[in-house]
């Protein structure tokens with residue numbers, strides 16, 4: 226078999242590739258299939274800035290198939306293998322140069338309700354999309370996961386390999402804090418069940434582990450009763466200090482006194498539809514009238530985005546009273562408040578609507594030089610002064626998210642790296658490009674931001690990190706680098722997994 230694979234690697238440019246692929250398929254003896262025609266799909270990702278061709282695109286039918294592929298790759302001298310969730314990475318993280326790509330979405334979409342210590346969990350496959358989990362759990366049981374991402378066409382295994390954050394994370398932590406058990410195929414091809422109590426190094430390693438220690442084939446995701454409706458609110462601020470004070474207040478007060486979702490974003494004080502004032506109202510009937518802005522308003526404004534869950538049986542006046550009580554004392558521009566009532570699912574699927582719009586405009590498939598950072602509360606005012614107000618004063622062609630999270634809701638045994646201190650901010654520069662400025666210029670602007678942060682000693686970590694040298698990765702992991710390296714040696718000793726992260730080189 227290994228001799229055969231080495232032969233296969235040598236012959237990839239030859240005309241007999243299709244014959245080779247079908248022989249490979251037979252040799253691997255998979256229940257699933259190997260798709261030689263689809264390597265083009267696996268050569269691209271949402272970032273649209275890398276094109277790296279794999280040797281083959283494998284559609285596994287089961288965890289056994291995943292384990293077979295990994296075992297075979299581990300026994301070759303140079304092949305690598307990457308799980309591909311929904312390919313929504315930015316910088317080729319789910320790619321493998323002349324390696325094998327495992328299409329996690331091909332795994333049977335299995336959803337089961339289980340109970341652990343009396344609590345409801347969804348037992349789901351690693352390749353399931355969060356939006357499918359939402360539809361299944363709400364429609365069948367009136368239950369839903371607690372912690373989300375803003376956009377749900379992402380896979381369970383893909384977000385758990387990073388963190389998975391949205392406006393619920395201040396209360397429940399990221400998605401990695403809301404799973405109790407994983408099934409993982411390690412880089413040695415072993416299939417292990419892991420949790421806080423069983424194979425715990427693998428469990429915590431895989432959570433936020435950038436695909437380095439194993440392929441998550443199944444996860445148990447904590448559920449809770451789903452609300453029926455959501456009051457969705459946007460409040461405009463002219464001063465960053467007022468915005469951060471209120472945002473930090475709302476994420477720090479006790480659960481029964483706060484909103485169920487807290488996010489925020491910076492936007493341009495202009496009439497640009499994508500990045501300016503028109504991007505704030507929640508309904509086409511609402512209008513952002515700049516006359517309500519004080520004369521001191523600068524070219525960058527801020528918006529606090531909040532949501533309160535409620536049930537159909539709640540009386541409208543009860544919801545109004547609850548919202549008004551929570552808003553009293555906040556320092557937003559009083560005439561610039563926008564609110565709508567939407568169903569819970571409509572709220573969670575809100576970015577899907579933006580996706581449809583962007584697809585119609587042709588900007589969904591254009592390059593996305595996105596940059597995501599976690600920035601310490603101690604440095605966020607400096608960051609605003611230099612980054613939002615100067616470097617990004619023209620905007621990024623899309624949302625510039627900025628909202629606080631609480632470190633105590635994250636488990637420091639996972640592989641995710643965070644700044645110091647209890648409160649830190651997620652900053653997401655979700656760039657949507659047309660032809661100009663070019664993606665290269667925007668990548669250079671991202672670098673300028675990172676270099677500024679390093680030069681000024683700003684306490685930050687990249688989220689969905691992307692580095693090209695091991696020196697940079699060492700700096701990213703800081704005093705956790707040795708733990709990361711030890712976990713790698715233990716669970717993927719030949720460094721065959723997720724080569725697109727560019728952390729380790731394949732050991733021959």
Ligand code: FAD
Pocket residue numbers: 271307308309310311312313314315318319320329351352373374375376378379380381382383384386387388389390391435436437439440441442689723725726
């Ligand atoms: P992929 O991009 O396919 O894979 C990501 C990495 O994980 C790769 O290294 C891959 O090899 C590895 N991997 C994939 N599946 C597995 C698995 N089962 N086991 C082990 N390793 C695996 N993130 C947030 O936290 N919050 C958001 O609100 C948010 N919104 C987003 C909106 C959009 C439009 C996009 C494009 C991305 C967003 N993300 C968000 C980022 C998202 O979490 C990452 O892209 C993540 O990688 C999930 O995408 P994916 O499932 O397509 O994984």
